[in-house]
Amino acid sequence: MELIMAARPYRQVARESAVRSTEQQIVEAFATLMQTRWFDEVTLDEIAAAAGTTRQTVIRRF
Structure with missing residues (x-):
């Protein structure tokens, strides 16, 4: 007898919300x-510091 189970959808709701929040803070x-x-006087480090994140996160998200 073969048992087939439907896959339950996996959603990262909290993580998605945190990512969107971080993106909004960066913007x-x-x-x-x-x-x-x-424009050319603003650095990634300054943006990251003002957003409360790291330069790598700014690069990764944008």
């Missing part, structure tokens, strides 16, 4: 920095 940090400086 807001960048927008804030752009209000006071020229």
Whole structure:
């Protein structure tokens, strides 16, 4: 006898929410920095620090 079980969908709801939140913080940090400086004066490290994350996360997300 063969037993076939339907696969339960796997959803990472909390992780997805955290990722979206981090992305929003990065965008807001960048927008804030752009209000006071020229584009080429803003660094990834400054964006990351203002967003409360790391430079690698900024690179990975954008």
